[in-house]
Amino acid sequence: MNNLQGLADYAIRAWFSVPDPARWPYTWLVYLGFILLAGLIAVGFAAGFAGPMSFIERRIAGRMMSRIGPNRVGPQGIFQFIADGIKSLLKEDIVPAEADRPLFLLAPYLVFTGMFGTFVALPFAAHVIAADLDVGILWLLAIPSLVVVGLLMAGWGSNSKWAVFGGVRSAAQLVSYEIPSAFALLSVVLFAGTLSTQGIIAAQGPWPWEWFIFRNPLLFVTFFIFFISALAEGNRAPFDLPEAESELVSGYNVEYSGMRFVFFFFAEWANLWVMSALATTAFLGGWQVPGMPAVEIAAMTGWRFVGWEALSFLIFALKTSVLVFVVVQLRWTLPRLRVDQLMTTCWKYLVPLSLITLTGNLVLLALVPERGVVDWMMRGLMVLIAAALALRYLQRVRANYLADRENYRKMEGKELWYPPYRLP
Amino acid sequence: MSDTLVAVVFYGLAIFTLSGAALVAFSRNIVHSAFALFATFVGVAGLYALMSANLLAVIQLLVYAGGILVLILFAVMLTSRIDEARVSNHAWGRQPAAWAVGGLTAILIYVAVKAPLKAPMIKGALGGPAAFGDALLGPYVLPFEIISMLLLAALIGAVTLARGRDAAEAAKLAKPAEAAAPVQAAEPAQAAEPAEAAEPAEEVNA
Numbered sequence: 001m002n003n004l005q006g007l008a009d010y011a012i013r014a015w016f017s018v019p020d021p022a023r024w025p026y027t028w029l030v031y032l033g034f035i036l037l038a039g040l041i042a043v044g045f046a047a048g049f050a051g052p053m054s055f056i057e058r059r060i061a062g063r064m065m066s067r068i069g070p071n072r073v074g075p076q077g078i079f080q081f082i083a084d085g086i087k088s089l090l091k092e093d094i095v096p097a098e099a100d101r102p103l104f105l106l107a108p109y110l111v112f113t114g115m116f117g118t119f120v121a122l123p124f125a126a127h128v129i130a131a132d133l134d135v136g137i138l139w140l141l142a143i144p145s146l147v148v149v150g151l152l153m154a155g156w157g158s159n160s161k162w163a164v165f166g167g168v169r170s171a172a173q174l175v176s177y178e179i180p181s182a183f184a185l186l187s188v189v190l191f192a193g194t195l196s197t198q199g200i201i202a203a204q205g206p207w208p209w210e211w212f213i214f215r216n217p218l219l220f221v222t223f224f225i226f227f228i229s230a231l232a233e234g235n236r237a238p239f240d241l242p243e244a245e246s247e248l249v250s251g252y253n254v255e256y257s258g259m260r261f262v263f264f265f266f267a268e269w270a271n272l273w274v275m276s277a278l279a280t281t282a283f284l285g286g287w288q289v290p291g292m293p294a295v296e297i298a299a300m301t302g303w304r305f306v307g308w309e310a311l312s313f314l315i316f317a318l319k320t321s322v323l324v325f326v327v328v329q330l331r332w333t334l335p336r337l338r339v340d341q342l343m344t345t346c347w348k349y350l351v352p353l354s355l356i357t358l359t360g361n362l363v364l365l366a367l368v369p370e371r372g373v374v375d376w377m378m379r380g381l382m383v384l385i386a387a388a389l390a391l392r393y394l395q396r397v398r399a400n401y402l403a404d405r406e407n408y409r410k411m412e413g414k415e416l417w418y419p420p421y422r423l424p
Numbered sequence: 425m426s427d428t429l430v431a432v433v434f435y436g437l438a439i440f441t442l443s444g445a446a447l448v449a450f451s452r453n454i455v456h457s458a459f460a461l462f463a464t465f466v467g468v469a470g471l472y473a474l475m476s477a478n479l480l481a482v483i484q485l486l487v488y489a490g491g492i493l494v495l496i497l498f499a500v501m502l503t504s505r506i507d508e509a510r511v512s513n514h515a516w517g518r519q520p521a522a523w524a525v526g527g528l529t530a531i532l533i534y535v536a537v538k539a540p541l542k543a544p545m546i547k548g549a550l551g552g553p554a555a556f557g558d559a560l561l562g563p564y565v566l567p568f569e570i571i572s573m574l575l576l577a578a579l580i581g582a583v584t585l586a587r588g589r590d591a592a593e594a595a596k597l598a599k600p601a602e603a604a605a606p607v608q609a610a611e612p613a614q615a616a617e618p619a620e621a622a623e624p625a626e627e628v629n630a
Contacts, residue, residue: 027429028428028429028432031429032429100453100455100456102456103455103456103459133478134478134552134553134554135478135479135482135552135553138479138482138483138486138553139482139485141486142482142483142485142486142489142490143485144490145485145486145489145490145491145493145494146466146489148490148494149459149462149489149493149494149497152494152497152501153459156455156501164501168498168501168502171494171497171498172498175490175491175494178490195553
């Protein structure tokens, strides 16, 4: 019962008391219902993430820029995204007079579909996944092509030079950075021996030294190649050239208004989850619960099964959220790249580097036996380095906060208006 | 999957693919044609997926929709005056084309009706990456390697065409031009006037 069809068959047997679902005439209706239900849950989850994320990102941005951010609608302003959504729904849906009408109207849906298509193959917990495709990773690389076409369509359909520039930049960026990210994922696929996302998670273990990122020094580098490429593919700062406000007003979405405009931003914030979840799946061990193998969870029944599934989802969500926070933090700290720097980063550094790591990973895969002495030494070394980096990061955060507090006291003569753990 | 569902999905995908193809062929706006091609590619990928050829479906999306179509779109969008049908999408010879297409369709329908096409659905993991890889590196390893050589040759050819001439080559080519330069220098002065005169005429045509 680890896929949708199994679940549907189980439901048919249980609810309609049909012994053999394959011979029952209405089976396809139930299947269709389950497919729609799974789609609704996936889009609902993405919406439930993208909405609050827009608020959280604005609050974090406010904190990093020493301002407050949205805090008016609801306690601490958490209903800001609902207010924004209602406002956008009620706004007029304007199509510019000179626009290419069918393309202009269709484009947001393509972007939306492309972004939410990735949720088909993204795992959430030990047995919660819409479809555990045997080509899962390839699907996750292929389906964003809908986004590329959608952005080009938006740019062209708007019949505005800013929109065309934004659309073409975005497509060029996506197509270029697809290559290093595909090579990075290929290394992981080689070590896992499967293209299925659940299979890749199963090939790792719950503890950090069993994750692919710490498996050897080259995979550690590969993770950062993937992460940078994913940032660029998602048009996130410092790679947000398609919407460079100082050059292009707002890029491909400049002519859109109302709900169609929101669709673009919705997809962008949902993409935060998609890229972080993909990184978690491929490099950070996914939903693995320490001390409880997935096989044992599958053998459980009733509420115990649900409980362990929920725990594995929490672990997955926690790892993903850490990455999401890093992405948000990068957006509000790094300046934007120039177009030529963007292409240099991809073609002159990331692509050759990803080829080198891929070849090196192949050599290591062939020469170093898994769980041998050398393997364990490499894993231990990588975990120690990562721990040192994490400690250094926390130390810097503390030092920055203390310096900030000292400056504030000198300038204003009073204590800082926010403590580090609370939003203003 | 039950047969009813398979039939519904198949006819839905077929209509989607064919209407995309019709739009590619009949649209007067070449940008619309290029975008309609995307619908065709996605529809074909869906048909592959319906026949359990998962890998082929995803590769279709990745290579055709994500790579080739984007390239076509770039070419179309970076060409000037592309959405004027008289410039970019000039139609000629409609009647012979209709005869050719009609005849070809008749032959294809005849073949489809007469041929014993009772191909069953691909069962199990045959369309998956593992079986595909085994087939490529087992019985079909020679054609596979030959195709990779062909692609490599195409790649090298493309790089050679795209690469600018290197310094030594450029110097060799520049020498005869320099010898002829005094003669040519006089020409642009004469040539400039007709060129300027030609420009307004072109705008009238447009």
